[in-house]
Amino acid sequence: MRKRIIHLVPHTHYDAIWVFTKEDYFYINIDMILKAVIKLMEKSKEYKFLIEQTYLLEEIERRYPELFNKIKKYIKEERIEVADGEYLMADTMLPQEETLIREILIGKKYLKEKFNLNVEVMWQADSFGLNAQLPQIYRKCGYKYLAFRRGSPENKPSEFLWEGLDGTRILTH
Numbered sequence: 001m002r003k004r005i006i007h008l009v010p011h012t013h014y015d016a017i018w019v020f021t022k023e024d025y026f027y028i029n030i031d032m033i034l035k036a037v038i039k040l041m042e043k044s045k046e047y048k049f050l051i052e053q054t055y056l057l058e059e060i061e062r063r064y065p066e067l068f069n070k071i072k073k074y075i076k077e078e079r080i081e082v083a084d085g086e087y088l089m090a091d092t093m094l095p096q097e098e099t100l101i102r103e104i105l106i107g108k109k110y111l112k113e114k115f116n117l118n119v120e121v122m123w124q125a126d127s128f129g130l131n132a133q134l135p136q137i138y139r140k141c142g143y144k145y146l147a148f149r150r151g152s153p154e155n156k157p158s159e160f161l162w163e164g165l166d167g168t169r170i171l172t173h
Contacts, residue, residue, distance in 0.1 A: 007048075009048050009049065009050050009081065010037075010048075010049055010050070011049065011050035011051070011052060011083075011125075012029055012033045012034075012051075012052075013052065013089075013125050013126055014029050014052060014053050014055075014056045014089075015126070016055060016088050026059060026063075029056060030056075030059070030060060030063070030064065030067070034060070034067070034071075035067065037049050038067065038070050038071070038074075041070075041074055041079060041080075047079070048079050048080070048081065049074075049079070049080050049081075050080070050081045050082075050083055050123075051071075051080060051081070051082050051083075052082070052083055052084040052089065052123050052125060053084055053086060053087070053088055053089055053107070054082075054085065054086070054087050054106075054107040054110045054111055055087050055088045055107075057071070057082075057110070057111075057114070058110060061114070072114070072115060075115050075117070076115070082111060082115070082117055082119055083119065083121045083122075083123035083147070084107070084119065084121075084122060084123040084124075084125075085104060085107045085108045085111060085117075085119030085122070085143075086103040086104050086107040087103050087104075087106040087107040087110070088103060088107075089123075089124065089125070089126060089127075090103045091127075091128065092124065092127055092129065092130050092131050092134060093128060093129035093130070093131055097131075097133055097137060100131075100134075100137055101137060101141065104137075104141045105141070107119075108141070108142070118142060119142075119143070120142065120143055120144045120145060121143065121144070121145045121146075121147060122138045122143040122145065122146045122147070122170075123147050124146065124147065124148035124149065125147075125148070125149045126149065127148050127149065130148060132164060132165050133164060133165055134146070134162075134164065134170075135162050135163060135164030135168045135169060135170040136164040136165065136166050136168040138170055139168050139169075139170055140168075143170065144170070144171065145170065145171050145172070145173070146162065146170050146171070146172045146173070147172070147173045148172070148173075158173055159171070159172070159173050160172050
């Protein structure tokens with residue numbers, strides 16, 4: 001029997017505003033989660049983590065420069081992965097396409113300037129719906145893949161090639 005390796009990569013979903021205040025979410029995501037993640041990374045060279053939005057990184061840089069430098073180090077070592085690349089994870093159903101594109105452009109610019117990263121995975125962990133124009137928008141913004149959470153039937157294969165209104169396709173999970 002062939003030995004298989006399974007990778008479990010934890011992450012936290014950051015809501016800028018939902019139920020709590022912005023400051024409450026900073027406390028939860030930075031003070032309670034990310035600071036603990038960094039301690040785990042310092043103890044275990046195999047521990048990895050995923051961060052999904054650049055706004056959170058920008059706030060960490062502003063508020064906690066020492067923590068930001070550690071995160072920067074782990075991103076360079078590929079122990080922290082950044083998915084999504086948007087400034088904030090946008091609602092993909094209601095805003096105009098230009099709003100979605102600007103979220104991506106602002107986020108990707110920050111990631112390129114601070115970490116020399118070009119994110120290729122669009123990560124919609126908390127999407128309430130997906131606009132039919134997204135394959136075109138995401139591919140033209142440099143994404144090769146899309147992963148989203150809501151709407152997948154239980155115990156069914158969830159990988160597919162999504163074709164947008166203009167015929168653009170993106171590999172989707």
